[in-house]
Amino acid sequence: MGNTPGGMNNPYGFLGKKDDKDKGKDKDKEKKKLESVPISHMGKKKKKNKGTSGHSKLPNVTPNTKCRLKLLKLERIKDYLLLEEEYITNQEQIKSSDDKNYVKLKIDDLRGSPVSVGTLEELIDENHGIIATSVGPEYYVNILSFVDKDLLEPGCSVLLNNKTNSVVGILLDEVDPLVSVMKVEKAPLESYADIGGLESQIQEIKEAVELPLTHPELYEDIGIKPPKGVILYGPPGTGKTLLAKAVANETSATFLRVVGSELIQKYLGDGPKLVREMFKVAEEHAPSIVFIDEIDAVGTKRYEATSGGEREIQRTMLELLNQLDGFDSRGDVKVIMATNRIDSLDPALIRPGRIDRKIQLPNPDTKTKRRIFQIHTSKMTMSPDVDLEEFVMSKDELSGADIKAICTEAGLLALRERR
Structure with a gap:
């Protein structure tokens, strides 16, 4: 074959080999093209920020059939346990209520039936005391252990076993229902304008009852003690009750009205107790006015008593005298008495220091x-x-x-x- 013509082994074929000058021209052209195109970010895709890496994500676990059955089985066991707990709680409550009922029945057996009422005269110790009943003498008795000893005090009413007279309970209601009836809930509507005449009597009762309740400082400035009580006397229908109501209305004080015959009670000791409770209620609702109408029912002159009823009336009057003597600390409790027969009253009841002012209301002129x-x-x-x-x-x-x-x-x- 001989020698190949020049350029046959050249990769450019028959075009021949490019020289160095041509290469330099091509490079200059490319540079010019790059320089002529402005640099711009338009049309370029922004790179997405990578979020949480895949390995830190919690996988979505989809329970298969076995897991689901196991979960249902555990929930059923939990329900059974809750039912068991509720059943045990109910059984304990029923058992405790049964125990309470059993203890209550035992206490009722100890108390006995019927239960009598007495008065505690003296507390010897925690388990013994002296009580008095309305139908018999005083007794030295036992105080059962379930009785609240803190509430026991001389003079309180206690429940007694009908056979042994042991103290089995305490009457917590200390206020007699009659005292609640005595208290007039609504203030009297009568005023001094509804009273015809009696100007001097109105002036006297203002000085003795109204001013000490409304302006006690006037008496302190003068240096005297205001009167404790007033008695209104005169013929029937002359305005004694009306005058007492007018005073209560003017002073806005609690008004307790009682008739003297209501203080005479059936059983021994109930009359003096009623007097004590009446003044106790008056002190709790102070300022107050205690109006005792027909005081001659319990305040008559004392003679030698020949019956139990007369002795009980005298005890009631002695308790009334005792309450009137204890008024030094009760300047906001006033007593007004009314009677048609002042000559029949005991001198100790209407003496100065107890009833300081006697106001006569005659028939009108x-x-x-x-x-x-x-x-x-x-x-x-x-x-x-x-x-x-x-x-x-x-x-x-x-x-x-x-x-x-x-x-x-x-x-x-x-x-x-x-x-």
Whole structure:
């Protein structure tokens, strides 16, 4: 074959080999192209920031059938355990209630039935005491262990076993129901304007009862003690109760009203106890006014008692005297008594220091009668031919209650004629 022509083994084939000048030209052209194109970030994809690496993610575990069955089995066991706990709790409660009922039955057996009531006179020690009953003498008795010893004190009411007279309980209700009835819940509506006449009596009761309750500093400045009590006396229907209600209304004080006969009780010792509780309630609701109407029922002069009832009345009056003597620390509790027969009262009851002011309420005179008629007829429809002066000038002894009854009867007659 001979020598190959020049350039046959050249990779460029028949074009021949490029020289160095051509190569330099090509490089210059490429540089110019790169320089002519401006550098820009438009059209380039931003690289995404890598989040949490795959190996730190919690895998999503999908339980298979075996895991699901095991979970249901454990939940069923938990339900059984909760049922067992509830059943045990109920059984314990039933058992404790049964024990309590058993203990209660035993205590009831010890107390016995029926249970009598007595008064604790003296506490010897924790397990023994002296009690008194209303139908017999005093007894030295046992105090059972289940009785609350902290509530025991001389004078309290206790429950007694009917056979052995042992103390088996305490009556916690210390206030007699009669005392609650005595307390007037609503303030009296009567005022001094509803009283006809009696100007001097109103002035006296203001000084003795109203001012000490409303302005006690006036008596302190003068250096005297205000009166403890007042007694109103006079014929029936002269305004004794009305005057006491007017004072209670003006002072806005608690008003306790009791009739003297209510303090006389059936059983021994109940009358003095009622007096003590009455003044105790008055002290708790101070300022208060205790109004005892018809005081001559328990406050009559003392003679030698021939029966148990008379002795009980005297004990009640002695307790009343004792309560009146203990008023030094109760300046905001005042006592007003009323009676038609002051001459029958015991001198010890109405002496100065207990009842400091005695106010007489006589039958009204002519001027007072006219004023009382005006008060009771002010809201009535009067006929022009009615002459009240005929009643005012009459010589009959008319009290305030009689005048009110006359006006009421006249209204009823007018109502009957209209029918």
